Amino acid sequence: MAGIESYATALPTLRIPASAYVAAWGSCGARGMKQKAFCAYDEDAITLAIEASRAALDRFGGDVHIDALFLGVTTPPYDEKPSAATIPTALFAHADLRVTEIAGSPQAGVQALVSAIEFCAAKKGRYALAIAADAPEGPPDGSFEHALGAAAASFVVGPDGDVAALLDSYAVTRETFGARFRRHGDGAISDLELRTRDSQASLQALGRIAQKDKGFDKVKRVALGADAALMRGAGRALGQPDAIVDETWSRIGDAGAASAPFALAAMLDEARANETVLCAGIGAGATAALFRVGKGLSRMRRKGEKVADQMEAGRTVDYIAYLKHRRVLSSRTGGHG
Amino acid sequence: MTSYISLPMYAANIDERLRIIAGKCQSCGTLAYPQRPVCMKCGADKFTDTKLSGEGTLYTFSVVAGGGAPSEFDDEQTMTGDVLCGVVELKEGPRVMARLADMEPGDLAIGMKLRAVVRRLYDQEGILRYGAKFVPAK
Numbered sequence: 001m002a003g004i005e006s007y008a009t010a011l012p013t014l015r016i017p018a019s020a021y022v023a024a025w026g027s028c029g030a031r032g033m034k035q036k037a038f039c040a041y042d043e044d045a046i047t048l049a050i051e052a053s054r055a056a057l058d059r060f061g062g063d064v065h066i067d068a069l070f071l072g073v074t075t076p077p078y079d080e081k082p083s084a085a086t087i088p089t090a091l092f093a094h095a096d097l098r099v100t101e102i103a104g105s106p107q108a109g110v111q112a113l114v115s116a117i118e119f120c121a122a123k124k125g126r127y128a129l130a131i132a133a134d135a136p137e138g139p140p141d142g143s144f145e146h147a148l149g150a151a152a153a154s155f156v157v158g159p160d161g162d163v164a165a166l167l168d169s170y171a172v173t174r175e176t177f178g179a180r181f182r183r184h185g186d187g188a189i190s191d192l193e194l195r196t197r198d199s200q201a202s203l204q205a206l207g208r209i210a211q212k213d214k215g216f217d218k219v220k221r222v223a224l225g226a227d228a229a230l231m232r233g234a235g236r237a238l239g240q241p242d243a244i245v246d247e248t249w250s251r252i253g254d255a256g257a258a259s260a261p262f263a264l265a266a267m268l269d270e271a272r273a274n275e276t277v278l279c280a281g282i283g284a285g286a287t288a289a290l291f292r293v294g295k296g297l298s299r300m301r302r303k304g305e306k307v308a309d310q311m312e313a314g315r316t317v318d319y320i321a322y323l324k325h326r327r328v329l330s331s332r333t334g335g336h337g
Numbered sequence: 338m339t340s341y342i343s344l345p346m347y348a349a350n351i352d353e354r355l356r357i358i359a360g361k362c363q364s365c366g367t368l369a370y371p372q373r374p375v376c377m378k379c380g381a382d383k384f385t386d387t388k389l390s391g392e393g394t395l396y397t398f399s400v401v402a403g404g405g406a407p408s409e410f411d412d413e414q415t416m417t418g419d420v421l422c423g424v425v426e427l428k429e430g431p432r433v434m435a436r437l438a439d440m441e442p443g444d445l446a447i448g449m450k451l452r453a454v455v456r457r458l459y460d461q462e463g464i465l466r467y468g469a470k471f472v473p474a475k
Contacts, residue, residue: 013472040438041457042438042457044457046455047456047457047467051454086467089352093356093388315439324416324417330415332412
């Protein structure tokens with residue numbers, strides 16, 4: 001059954017603790033977050049995507065011919081000119097592959113993963129790379145900015161899915177107004193902070209759809225990359241009150257389209273064969289993928305770096321250094337890179 | 338000061354830059370990275386593309402203090418401080434001059450193990466120039 005055959009993640013080196021926001025602003029708008037990872041001046045979603053993908057391909061081993069690459073990202077450096085084209089240039093000698101960028105919401109990472117697996121299941125090619133990479137930015141005076149971090153997760157997917165096979169996927173679309181949006185040409189996310197609880201509503205709608213599926217009755221783990229508030233009610237909203245929900249958000253922040261796939265990788269580091277894992281990207285609706293962990297996972301885990309170790313590593317900097325790396329204090333770039 | 342590289346020149350060797358592909362002299366086997374039109378050892382001019390591991394050690398280094406970096410690095414230097422440069426001796430032999438990243442000047446030590454990563458080098462003419470930098474090996 002088609003699914004994941006290798007995976008790896010990447011985080012920037014730099015970290016900023018929640019306490020730095022408290023010192024600068026009097027409070028941190030990301031309640032429950034201990035620290036976040038963020039891009040250095042020379043990093044972006046593309047460099048993180050390359051780093052994670054190299055590790056995923058190394059873990060897979062051998063020379064695998066990738067027939068398609070699906071990138072989920074809300075912060076591609078270019079609106080026109082495929083930002084994702086840099087990734088195969090950095091990874092492969094061949095150019096005969098389909099490259100697809102998926103953007104528009106934090107669902108993009110899971111959408112890329114599902115699309116890549118469906119590409120393989122439809123036998124359009126044998127192997128594909130699904131990458132979720134993101135580094136969302138907000139205005140420095142917006143409290144929702146405090147959570148915005150950066151991360152990447154990359155998955156080699158193929159016909160056997162011996163690490164995690166895709167059992168099913170679910171999606172719900174909701175139009176939202178005022179929550180997490182960015183007009184064409186803008187660099188930073190806007191959020192009117194209307195407290196409309198759109199993410200909770202999306203998760204509940206997803207739960208109603210998924211629970212109609214017979215295979216959904218015993219989900220062991222839920223990978224959301226969600227903030228503390230959404231995470232607390234996630235199991236109940238999905239009708240899976242006993243499921244283990246990831247806590248990656250508190251360590252790396254909100255990595256946009258990369259949040260849920262990164263959390264999935266963290267879950268795979270801990271999961272056992274035959275467990276079911278739901279990975280859901282939430283934001284203006286939801287896209288979810290239900291996996292069954294395969295016997296290939298334990299073999300895969302012997303190689304490469306653990307997600308927990310990546311989250312633990314890093315170099316902590318202060319708030320001014322954070323603003324400088326993000327170019328917020330640069331008159332040349334006007335606050336956006 | 339500037340070290341301007343035209344976009345056509347940059348584009349012509351983007352694979353070599355991002356994947357660390359050396360030229361192996363078809364006459365004497367010497368590896369050249371960055372690639373050159375003529376072999377430094379035997380003078381031959383035919384090469385075979387050879388992918389390198391991207392692993393190496395720091396052969397020597399220099400810390401470019403404020404204001405000393407080429408103009409394309411002006412903003413980066415203003416925002417992040419010292420620019421770290423080094424000569425990296427690659428595992429396969431060639432020595433390459435490169436930017437160093439994810440380190441402070443005090444972290445630099447000759448002989449330290451490094452690995453190549455892809456990073457933004459600079460942003461010029463509206464185009465992001467990605468290339469290899471070296472960071473501490475894991």
